[in-house]
Amino acid sequence: MEPYDLFEYDVLIIGAGGAGLRAAISAREAGCNVGVICKSLLGKAHTVMAEGGVAAALGNMTSLDGSKEPDNWQVHFVDTMKGGGFLNNWRTVEIFAKEAPERVLELEQYGAVFDRTPEGKIAQRPFGGHKYRRLNHVGDRTGLELIRTLQDKAVGVGMNVHMEVVLTKLLKEGDRVVGGFGYYRETGKLVVFRAKAIVMATGGWGRMFKYTSNSWEGTGDGLMMGYAAGAELLDLEMVQFHPTGMVWPPGMRGILVTEGVRGEGGILRNSKGERFMFNPDYTPALYKGQFAETPEEAARWLDDKKNNRRPPELLPRDVVARAIYREVEAGRGSEHGGVYLDVTHRGAAYIKRKLPSMYEQFHALGNVDITKEPMEVYPTIHYTMGGIRVTPEECASTVPGLFAAGEVAGGLHGANRLGGNSLSDIIVFGKRAGDAAAAFAKQTTLGNIDESQITEELALLMSPLVDKGGESPYAIHQDLQEEMQKNCMIARTEEGLNHALEAILSLQQRAKHLSIGGDRRFNPGWHAARDVRFMLRTSEIIVRCALQRKESRGAQWRLDYPKLDNEHWGKFNLVAWKNGEQAQIEARPLDPLPDRLQALVEEQK
Numbered sequence: 001m002e003p004y005d006l007f008e009y010d011v012l013i014i015g016a017g018g019a020g021l022r023a024a025i026s027a028r029e030a031g032c033n034v035g036v037i038c039k040s041l042l043g044k045a046h047t048v049m050a051e052g053g054v055a056a057a058l059g060n061m062t063s064l065d066g067s068k069e070p071d072n073w074q075v076h077f078v079d080t081m082k083g084g085g086f087l088n089n090w091r092t093v094e095i096f097a098k099e100a101p102e103r104v105l106e107l108e109q110y111g112a113v114f115d116r117t118p119e120g121k122i123a124q125r126p127f128g129g130h131k132y133r134r135l136n137h138v139g140d141r142t143g144l145e146l147i148r149t150l151q152d153k154a155v156g157v158g159m160n161v162h163m164e165v166v167l168t169k170l171l172k173e174g175d176r177v178v179g180g181f182g183y184y185r186e187t188g189k190l191v192v193f194r195a196k197a198i199v200m201a202t203g204g205w206g207r208m209f210k211y212t213s214n215s216w217e218g219t220g221d222g223l224m225m226g227y228a229a230g231a232e233l234l235d236l237e238m239v240q241f242h243p244t245g246m247v248w249p250p251g252m253r254g255i256l257v258t259e260g261v262r263g264e265g266g267i268l269r270n271s272k273g274e275r276f277m278f279n280p281d282y283t284p285a286l287y288k289g290q291f292a293e294t295p296e297e298a299a300r301w302l303d304d305k306k307n308n309r310r311p312p313e314l315l316p317r318d319v320v321a322r323a324i325y326r327e328v329e330a331g332r333g334s335e336h337g338g339v340y341l342d343v344t345h346r347g348a349a350y351i352k353r354k355l356p357s358m359y360e361q362f363h364a365l366g367n368v369d370i371t372k373e374p375m376e377v378y379p380t381i382h383y384t385m386g387g388i389r390v391t392p393e394e395c396a397s398t399v400p401g402l403f404a405a406g407e408v409a410g411g412l413h414g415a416n417r418l419g420g421n422s423l424s425d426i427i428v429f430g431k432r433a434g435d436a437a438a439a440f441a442k443q444t445t446l447g448n449i450d451e452s453q454i455t456e457e458l459a460l461l462m463s464p465l466v467d468k469g470g471e472s473p474y475a476i477h478q479d480l481q482e483e484m485q486k487n488c489m490i491a492r493t494e495e496g497l498n499h500a501l502e503a504i505l506s507l508q509q510r511a512k513h514l515s516i517g518g519d520r521r522f523n524p525g526w527h528a529a530r531d532v533r534f535m536l537r538t539s540e541i542i543v544r545c546a547l548q549r550k551e552s553r554g555a556q557w558r559l560d561y562p563k564l565d566n567e568h569w570g571k572f573n574l575v576a577w578k579n580g581e582q583a584q585i586e587a588r589p590l591d592p593l594p595d596r597l598q599a600l601v602e603e604q605k
């Protein structure tokens with residue numbers, strides 16, 4: 001057996017984004033010794049990239065539907081359930097909506113400095129699908145402030161951080177997880193962690209699509225490590241297309257244009273200058289007699305400040321993304337194949353104060369001055385609603401000792417996440433996962449490491465360095481991205497999905513024989529070989545689930561099954577698990593909403 005570094009912890013946290021750091025704080029405060037691992041440097045997770053804000057019903061600002069009541073957890077609950085097409089786990093959403101305000105205020109106590117209202121309260125901005133101005137923010141750099149704050153706090157309470165370490169396998173003793181195995185990115189040297197409890201907090205997986213807002217880290221490692229260890233996965237077909245990613249220049253395609261732009265009044269237009277979100281096909285509710293008969297009337301009505309309504313650009317992400325897709329398909333797209341997003345009417349000073357990163361992003365990357373001209377945007381893969389299936393209260397997976405929180409976990413967002421709900425997700429459930437992992441750790445001892453599991457994984461990792469004449473992992477990755485982008489994108493069909501499945505199965509065969517040059521030191525090709533393995537299996541499950549769900553709901557838009565099927569599919573989640581070498585998928589009945597929560601939904605209708 002090749003030598004390896006060995007570390008031992010009560011609680012091991014894989015991932016140092018917001019979920020991982022919040023879990024580290026609570027596990028440490030519960031008296032555990034805590035190790036945190038991240039693939040890159042501390043502070044460089046997706047969390048730092050978050051722009052628009054963190055959603056919590058603090059009730060500092062007015063509603064967008066004319067209601068005089070201050071915001072409250074009940075409305076946040078209903079908004080989140082509706083946004084998620086009621087596929088969400090209701091108990092998870094209830095906990096989330098109730099605890100998000102406390103967690104945001106706690107961030108303030110830790111030292112976060114939010115933007116302020118004139119009265120000195122935390123400023124909140126509107127976002128898609130939220131009935132209230134609910135996104136607590138720091139300009140368009142909310143994630144940076146969140147991670148800075150959590151990092152300071154976590155370092156203060158004392159945790160051990162292992163940076164640029166990649167875990168690739170969870171180690172088990174019987175049913176229980178007892179550790180993890182991986183390597184140092186720079187040197188390729190091996191490392192083993194023994195732990196009484198593990199929190200998976202590795203974030204999402206957008207990198208199997210060609211255009212994504214995700215960084216190189218979003219390869220689904222944690223999801224697949226959990227899957228390999230026997231954890232159940234939930235609703236993987238639900239992959240979110242954010243309506244607005246950059247389109248131009250080509251190298252920048254997919255980079256996020258925050259929903260904060262629309263929250264600050266940004267208007268979407270097609271190449272004919274039409275504000276197409278008023279098209280009755282996209283927003284039929286505007287024309288149900290309540291508001292208007294024609295798009296012009298609807299626009300006038302909404303623009304009238306005293307009506308205090310949210311504009312149709314702030315409908316949930318799935319609705320806006322589909323509208324943009326259809327405009328482009330209908331030949332009304334912008335010069336480079338997107339649509340226009342215009343915020344110039346807010347004036348240069350306001351834009352630079354409220355959207356400084358967007359201003360700089362377009363200026364530096366696209367040579368576009370967004371205070372003077374519109375942006376070009378198109379949907380980009382952004383977020384994964386599905387993930388490791390966990391219990392609402394304790395974030396416990398189906399594998400003893402393994403907890404999961406943040407984007408890698410499923411259940412909260414259902415078929416579609418509302419903007420801002422992820423940053424509150426990671427602090428609410430990061431804390432809960434840390435608490436639960438600490439409680440678990442206190443009742444158990446360190447398990448034994450079975451070196452044969454390490455040897456097996458090492459052989460798999462080494463094979464592309466040893467095999468000669470195989471394919472490049474980059475070629476496989478590129479083919480996978482093309483296929484997923486083409487056939488498992490925003491608009492899906494049986495034919496396209498079957499094509500994607502066949503292609504993925506054939507790529508999996510090709511990926512059995514990969515070859516790369518060099519050795520384990522400073523070798524990105526070696527990392528890519530491992531990434532491809534995780535991404536192929538994840539893609540296969542996404543496609544199989546998308547094939548199985550024969551309806552349109554949230555992020556799953558089936559052109560061949562365009563209707564919401566509440567009679568059947570609205571009652572089921574799709575659950576996947578590893579059965580030998582195969583992924584087994586089953587439609588599992590949703591726990592129905594209890595009467596007290598159903599009453600809330602009825603009230604909000």
Ligand SMILES: Cc1cc2nc3c(=O)[nH]c(=O)nc-3n(C[C@H](O)[C@H](O)[C@H](O)COP(=O)(O)OP(=O)(O)OC[C@H]3O[C@@H](n4cnc5c(N)ncnc54)[C@H](O)[C@@H]3O)c2cc1C
Pocket residue numbers: 014015016017018019020037038039040044045046047048049050051052053054055142143165166167168201202203204213214215217221222256382383405406407408419420421422423424426
């Ligand atoms: C551009 C952008 C803007 C966004 N804006 C918003 C917003 O305004 N509001 C909002 O609510 N949400 C927003 N989101 C979504 C939100 O930022 C993420 O969903 C959230 O931050 C995820 O947090 P996390 O802690 O679960 O994972 P991440 O922040 O992604 O952290 C994952 C961690 O896991 C580590 N890791 C991964 N794999 C391994 C491995 N194999 N071994 C060791 N470590 C590993 C990584 O290094 C990293 O430290 C945005 C996302 C993006 C990309």
